[in-house]
Amino acid sequence: MRNVAQSLRPVVAALVGLLLGVGLTAFAGENPWQVLVVIIQGAVGTSYDLGMTLFYATPLIFTGLAVALPFRAGLFNIGAEGQLLMGAVAVAALGVSLPNIPAPYSAVLAVLVAFAGGALWGAMAGWLRAYRGSHEVITTIMLNFVAAGLTSWVVLALIPSTDSQNPESAKIGAGYMWHAFSLFGGAPVTAALLLAGLVALGIWLALKYTVRGFELKATGLNTDAARFAGIDTRLTQLWVMAIGGGLAGLVGVAEVCGNSGRFRLGFSPDYGFIGIPVALMARAHPLGLVASALMFGILQKGTSELDLETDHVTKDLAGIIQAMVVLAVAADGALAWLMRLRRQTAAKGGRAHG
Amino acid sequence: MDSYLLDICGASARLATPLIFAAMGGLICERSGVINIALEGMMLVGAFAAAVVTYDLSSPWLGLVAGGATGLLLAAFYGWIVLPLRANQIVAGTGINMLAYGLPPFCAKVLYDVTGSTPAIDLVHRFAYAPIVIALVLPVVLAAGLRFTRGGLWLQFAGEHPAALAAAGINVARVRWAAVLASGFFAGLGGASLSIFLSSSYSRNMTSGRGFIALAALILGKWKPVPTLVACLFFGLADAMQMRLQGIELQYLGKVPVQFIQILPYVVTIVVLAGFVGQARAPKALGK
Numbered sequence: 001m002r003n004v005a006q007s008l009r010p011v012v013a014a015l016v017g018l019l020l021g022v023g024l025t026a027f028a029g030e031n032p033w034q035v036l037v038v039i040i041q042g043a044v045g046t047s048y049d050l051g052m053t054l055f056y057a058t059p060l061i062f063t064g065l066a067v068a069l070p071f072r073a074g075l076f077n078i079g080a081e082g083q084l085l086m087g088a089v090a091v092a093a094l095g096v097s098l099p100n101i102p103a104p105y106s107a108v109l110a111v112l113v114a115f116a117g118g119a120l121w122g123a124m125a126g127w128l129r130a131y132r133g134s135h136e137v138i139t140t141i142m143l144n145f146v147a148a149g150l151t152s153w154v155v156l157a158l159i160p161s162t163d164s165q166n167p168e169s170a171k172i173g174a175g176y177m178w179h180a181f182s183l184f185g186g187a188p189v190t191a192a193l194l195l196a197g198l199v200a201l202g203i204w205l206a207l208k209y210t211v212r213g214f215e216l217k218a219t220g221l222n223t224d225a226a227r228f229a230g231i232d233t234r235l236t237q238l239w240v241m242a243i244g245g246g247l248a249g250l251v252g253v254a255e256v257c258g259n260s261g262r263f264r265l266g267f268s269p270d271y272g273f274i275g276i277p278v279a280l281m282a283r284a285h286p287l288g289l290v291a292s293a294l295m296f297g298i299l300q301k302g303t304s305e306l307d308l309e310t311d312h313v314t315k316d317l318a319g320i321i322q323a324m325v326v327l328a329v330a331a332d333g334a335l336a337w338l339m340r341l342r343r344q345t346a347a348k349g350g351r352a353h354g
Numbered sequence: 355m356d357s358y359l360l361d362i363c364g365a366s367a368r369l370a371t372p373l374i375f376a377a378m379g380g381l382i383c384e385r386s387g388v389i390n391i392a393l394e395g396m397m398l399v400g401a402f403a404a405a406v407v408t409y410d411l412s413s414p415w416l417g418l419v420a421g422g423a424t425g426l427l428l429a430a431f432y433g434w435i436v437l438p439l440r441a442n443q444i445v446a447g448t449g450i451n452m453l454a455y456g457l458p459p460f461c462a463k464v465l466y467d468v469t470g471s472t473p474a475i476d477l478v479h480r481f482a483y484a485p486i487v488i489a490l491v492l493p494v495v496l497a498a499g500l501r502f503t504r505g506g507l508w509l510q511f512a513g514e515h516p517a518a519l520a521a522a523g524i525n526v527a528r529v530r531w532a533a534v535l536a537s538g539f540f541a542g543l544g545g546a547s548l549s550i551f552l553s554s555s556y557s558r559n560m561t562s563g564r565g566f567i568a569l570a571a572l573i574l575g576k577w578k579p580v581p582t583l584v585a586c587l588f589f590g591l592a593d594a595m596q597m598r599l600q601g602i603e604l605q606y607l608g609k610v611p612v613q614f615i616q617i618l619p620y621v622v623t624i625v626v627l628a629g630f631v632g633q634a635r636a637p638k639a640l641g642k
Binding site: 022024027028030076078128132133134135137138141143145146148149152157273276278279280312313314317318319320322324326328332348 | 389391435439441442443445446448449450452453455456457459462463464465469481563566569570573611613614617621623624627628629636637
């Protein structure tokens with residue numbers, strides 16, 4: 001029972017953050033309650049809205065996993081944004097340069113290539129951390145910017161759009177496109193959502209039942225102890241970051257094959273960074289993470305309605321609310337920790353007096 | 355040729371100004387043992403407040419102060435979350451940045467009923483050169499302060515050996531609070547120099563990663579004021595070259611893609627972090 005209460009705490013923190021963010025709209029002369037209603041209705045009001053929410057949640061499952069898996073190994077991956085760009089550019093380059101590959105093969109190939117693109121970027125940060133001692137937080141921040149520059153060059157110079165003036169790549173071959181499920185009124189919900197769910201399930205099982213999963217967790221819990229126990233912790237750090245990057249790279253499949261059919265510059269509304277609170281809220285648990293990705297999907301879709309439905313609030317509120325949620329969740333772990341500490345010192349004091 | 359060189363130097367110093375302010379803010383914060391990846395956000399709110407105050411009161415000096423004060427205010431929020439609440443500094447920093455992306459457009463909508471940018475400020479009400487001068491003097495003052503004053507010593511001990519500082523009867527948390535607030539103030543000045551010196555208004559996400567470049571300069575400068583200043587000037591030069599190299603063909607190399615020059619600071623930082631060109635050594639107690 002206490003375990004349930006423990007895992008509910010970040011959810012409560014997230015709700016507090018949400019209410020704080022929505023409460024801010026009072027300053028803009030809006031009724032916060034109405035704003036909340038607009039957000040909820042915008043997210044799940046019609047089957048199309050629900051579809052869009054699921055569409056936004058899909059990349060967040062991937063980036064959430066990309067943050068959560070290294071987190072379990074004691075590494076902080078804030079490079080999911082760069083990794084997903086590399087995955088997307090790899091898929092776009094594949095689809096543009098080999099346009100005639102037919103359906104089942106093209107899908108497999110796209111998944112592999114997207115994974116490889118992101119994995120390369122993650123492995124770089126992992127290698128730098130494990131073998132050169134460079135802190136992964138700084139290197140992944142820097143690699144994000146390098147990826148942004150590099151992908152923009154590849155897209156605009158090597159595979160530029162042939163049919164439009166927008167900053168985007170040419171269209172990929174038709175055989176690569178994934179079909180949207182008919183359930184959601186035309187919203188681009190494709191098999192990528194199922195892929196995300198299966199991957200999350202697979203990672204949960206792998207963490208629980210495999211030797212590699214155990215090595216990963218051991219490295220995260222105590223690197224020194226893991227090393228003495230004979231685990232190659234450096235290699236573990238390297239491949240964990242590689243897999244994390246690869247998972248972020250799969251966002252490329254959801255976007256390029258499942259939605260636009262091309263790499264559009266700036267397609268990601270910071271999926272990589274939102275992956276951090278998604279992972280944190282779930283305490284890096286792969287299955288819980290699917291739920292928190294859904295919550296952030298609701299936020300993303302719901303707040304996008306604010307431009308139209310309210311007079312003074314724009315969708316920038318999405319960023320503010322997300323930020324409040326992030327900060328509340330971040331500070332929540334701290335509060336729990338403080339309370340534990342207080343209990344401990346109280347217990348100690350009690351013994352001293354007794 | 356001479357005038358071309360002079361032109362490049364001037365442009366480098368101008369473009370380095372926001373970086374220098376932010377990097378010095380980051381330096382103070384990180385020397386005290388607190389990571390600050392929220393420099394970008396503090397710059398953004400500083401840029402916005404400076405543009406608003408300068409536009410409304412027609413005084414760049416008041417704008418500059420407002421920019422610094424607003425950066426400080428956001429830093430106080432950050433400090434509250436990471437110091438007494440002990441939240442993870444990376445996550446909190448990311449959250450602060452997200453907040454700072456959203457807040458200015460939200461306020462612009464409330465204040466001027468526009469989305470995104472603030473109204474343009476008249477040329478006469480903008481700075482001509484003052485921020486450059488302050489930015490160039492600041493690192494020297496800071497270097498001297500770190501070396502020769504008691505506060506400077508406290509700051510260094512807070513980051514290297516907080517236990518020793520506490521044993522000496524100094525409140526480590528208070529030193530770190532001061533450092534976090536100062537970092538917000540300087541980052542705010544950096545943002546202000548962007549909106550009322552380099553350009554004439556606030557526009558959406560106008561820092562475009564400069565907070566992170568400042569962080570890169572800080573690492574490149576090994577957390578020391580004057581080397582960090584040099585790193586900022588180097589990145590300023592890269593920025594100045596990028597504008598001038600657009601569309602120019604180089605002998606043998608052909609066209610240099612603009613993106614390659616834009617990513618230069620980050621690549622340089624990664625190479626330095628990897629220890630290929632001297633080792634970067636962070637304060638020992640950073641993030642602890």
